[in-house]
Amino acid sequence: MRFLYLASLLLCLLVPIKTLQSQPIAQTQTAKTDQIVAVGVFADRGLDEAVQRWQPTIDWLSQHIEGYQFKLIPLSLSQLQNELSQQKLQFIIINPSESIRIARRQSLSWLATLLSPLNGGTSIATGSVIWVKSDSPYQNLHQLAGQKIGTASPQAFGGYMAMQRELQRLGRDSDLLINTKVIGYPHESVVAELQEGDIAAAILPVCLVESMIRKGQISPNELRPINDMTPSGFECRVSTRLYPNWGFAMTGSADRTLAREILQSLLAIPKNSNTAQAAQSLGWTVPESQIELDNLFNDLGVHPLQQPWWQLLWSWVQTHYYLIILMLIVATFLPIQHLILTLRYRRNSRKLGLAQANLQQAQRRALVDKMGSSLAHELNQPLSAIRLYTEGELSRRQKGSSQTDIDQLLGKIRRQVIRVDEVVSRFRQLLHKQAVQKSQLDIALLLRDTVSLVELYAHTHKVEITFHPTHDEMMFFGDRAGLEQLLVNLLTNAIDASASSSKKQVWVTLTLASSRIKISIQDTGQGLERPIAELLTPFVTTKKEGVGLGLSICKEVAESHLGHLSFNNLDNGGCCVSIEFPIPNIRDDNDKH
Incomplete structure (x- = not known):
């Protein structure tokens, strides 16, 4: 009896302890079940299309990862960037272009890349296509030069950037994209403008037109591609090289243990499942290299890690400030030195010219001094003749003779005076400095x-x-x-x-x-x-x-x-x-x- 009493007492003590120990565990499990994980997605084709495409994937994660409820948040580009900057998102589904813009500024780690059903299954399936109406007169890129070409946004990867890089490689980006019309998202709006004839051509992502044909939004033969570069076996038309598909990434605030579970769940999606088909894929695969995307952004000069030219210049100035100071000193000194030398040259040239003129004048005076006797002789002859003419006439008049021809006498005197003037002029030319x-x-x-x-x-x-x-x-x-x-x-x-x-x-x-x-x-x-x-x-x-x-x-x-x-x-x-x-x-x- 005593043994039974002790056993009953021990049982009564253990039951409350067991109850106290099991209560936090139940509470923890309840909290874990109620935890909500937000997954942001870039709605490049509108909110409805984003929900239709990605909600099945989010439901798959909620069903296969115990204790978490995943919530899809479709966002515009600006909203997505704002949410990431405020660290409100742990995971995102993003297209190639935004993956570069965001991943090089935010802390992102890639978990998986969407596997496209094209070409039997590939993760390289993003690019651009230039579409025109079937009855359009344009047959090649050259004919589109200067024409109005529509795009959703210059930042749209498949809707612009991939095509811009291709045209840049061909050396035609400046003339073919000079009259680009930005229509805005979704991309279907660009297709509508093309159908209305408001634009001559449209730059659209790969498979967009084919998707709209399957949905009955446009007729199969309504549009045709330009610059067709479609790889063999690829089901969609392509006008550019192809790049990695959409990616699933974790932010810096995400739980890494949860990220591992998400990766395992994504890789487990069957390729023929409704979830994969809704995402227009065959499921997910390991992350694809981003190097070709980085090259595209570098070629276009818009890579997030590329500094603007003025920032590079300022950085160079800060590093080589001493060279700038030296160049400023030289740039200031050389013009001043040139001005000083020019003034000295002009002053010395004037002095030299004056000295040469004075030397020539001195040489002329030396000639005149040397020929002084010649001057006296030259002047003496006409002056002596004038003297004889005048004295002879005076003598005749004193004797009472008045038969002299005055006109003839004055003419003789005039000729002698002219002779004197010529002699004096010749010597004056030698003496005086003249231009x-x-x-x-x-x-x-x-x-x-x-x-x-x-x-x-x-x-x-x-x-x-x-x-x-x-x-x-x-x-x-x-x-x-x-x-x-x-x-x-x-x-x-x-x-x-x-x-x-x-x-x-x-x-x-x-x-x-x-x-x-x-x-x-x-x-x-x-x-x-x-x-x-x-x-x-x-x-x-x-x-x-x-x-x-x-x-x-x-x-x-x-x-x-x-x-x-x-x-x-x-x-x-x-x-x-x-x-x-x-x-x-x-x-x-x-x-x-």
């Missing part, structure tokens, strides 16, 4: 006047000048003052050279041959004592009282008339100086000057 003024002149007459100008200087040095022109008149276009200075320089040099010899002769010739004027001045001196290149250098002279500018000025004058100055020592002694000038067309030369 270069080219005009048509008789070079034979100029040479004859110049020889007359230096004759007294030659007579003073007991040198005889012989002038032999081959033409009485030889017209030339040039600077009279410059040419006169050139000839005076060369003639006086020849006279100085011949004065020290026994022959004391200077020969001057003027010839015309092959449209070139040639003036030769030959002396009987000892010839050149230094190389001609040295003698043509300014301030180099062999004369005790020489300035050293005469020959350099001669060279400058000759070259300004496109002439050539040459010096040759003769075998029998002396030197021959030759100046050759081309005879230019007067009109052409006027144009140049």
Whole structure:
């Protein structure tokens, strides 16, 4: 009896404990059964189509994963991105383009890829097709250039981006997509615009048109594809390369143990089940590589990880700021340095020009000083004639004779005054600095006047000048003052050279041959004592009282008339100086000057 009493007491104590232990377990199981898991899906073809396609898959998960109730939440693109940013979703079903945009910004892990029924079952089944109406005149891509092409959105993968990459590869994206019309989701709206004739062509996802034909929404022969690239055995028309299909992914807030159960459940969906058929698939398979999708976004320059050019530039500036500073310093310094050097060059050029003009003026004064006796002689002759005319007339009048022809007498005096004026003018031209003024002149007459100008200087040095022109008149276009200075320089040099010899002769010739004027001045001196290149250098002279500018000025004058100055020592002694000038067309030369 005592044993039975103890056993009854022990049983009474254990029953409450057992009740207390089993109560939390029941509560936990009830809580686990009531746990709701939200699965977001991108409703690219509208909310109704998204529910119709994906609700059977969500029901399958709820039936085969104990303790969880899965809830489908169809969302637009902006809503989906917003929900993910607020971490309200643990799992999503997403198309290829949004998988790249979201996965590269949010923490996503791919669980499975939808297996398309096309081509016997493939996970590579997303792309684009360009459709036109069957009676459309457009037969190829080239004919669609500039035409209005419809799309749901430039961000739609099958509805735009895949086709854009294909056209970019062909080099036709700029002209074929220049007149794109964005119609908006769902894609069926784009088909409606094409049927109405509001657009010439439509960019649509692969299998969309075929799905609408099966549902009786459009007739089988109403539309036809452009740029058909359909692989062998593929049941839908394709105008681009193909990319991975839709994917099932988990977010960073998802339970990994639950994710493993979801993956096992998705892979267990029979390919012929109503769940697979509703999703337009043969079920799910292991995740497909996203590398080709990344390449597409990179090629189009819209990859989420690609920085805008201005951000890349700013990053480069931050990294290489010292180079920027150096470039700014150089960019600031070089223009200033260029300006300074330009100003210095102009100032020095003006100084050099002024110095050259002053040196030429000094050389002219030296010539006038050298030929002072010639000037006196030239003036003395006409002045003496005037004196004789006037004194003779005064003497006759004092004797009472008034038979003189006054007009004749005044004419003689006038001619002598003109002669004085000409002599003074010639010497004034040598003395005064004048701007270069080219005009048509008789070079034979100029040479004859110049020889007359230096004759007294030659007579003073007991040198005889012989002038032999081959033409009485030889017209030339040039600077009279410059040419006169050139000839005076060369003639006086020849006279100085011949004065020290026994022959004391200077020969001057003027010839015309092959449209070139040639003036030769030959002396009987000892010839050149230094190389001609040295003698043509300014301030180099062999004369005790020489300035050293005469020959350099001669060279400058000759070259300004496109002439050539040459010096040759003769075998029998002396030197021959030759100046050759081309005879230019007067009109052409006027144009140049």
